[in-house]
Amino acid sequence: AFTKRPGWSELTAVRQQRVHGIHTRFGSHIMSFAAAQQLAQWLYPEEFQDWNPKQRLQEFHQKFMPVEMSGTWMLSLDGD
Structure with a gap:
């Protein structure tokens, strides 16, 4: 994992598990709304604690897309 690279363990964001990732093409995709929400x-x-972007993405996909959703679109070190 990239967090095991030299020096990364010293980063506050890594120590606090505040490192997140979004698929590189998500920003220019029909489902980019979910990336913005995430x-x-x-x-x-605190302001968006009631939101569930992953669930909204799945609902959108089921309703409008002709194929089953698969893959990793968003992730966090904290496992959420």
């Missing part, structure tokens, strides 16, 4: 929740967790 970023808002990561940056302002």
Whole structure:
């Protein structure tokens, strides 16, 4: 994992498990709304604690997309 690289364990974000990732093409995708919602929740967790971007993404996908959803679109070190 990239968090095992030299020096990464010294980063406050890594120690506090505040490292997040979003699929590289998510920002210019039909489902980019979910990326924006997830970023808002990561940056302002108190204000958006009731949001569930992953669930909204799954609901959108089931309703509008002709194929089953698979893959990893968003992730966090904290496992959420």
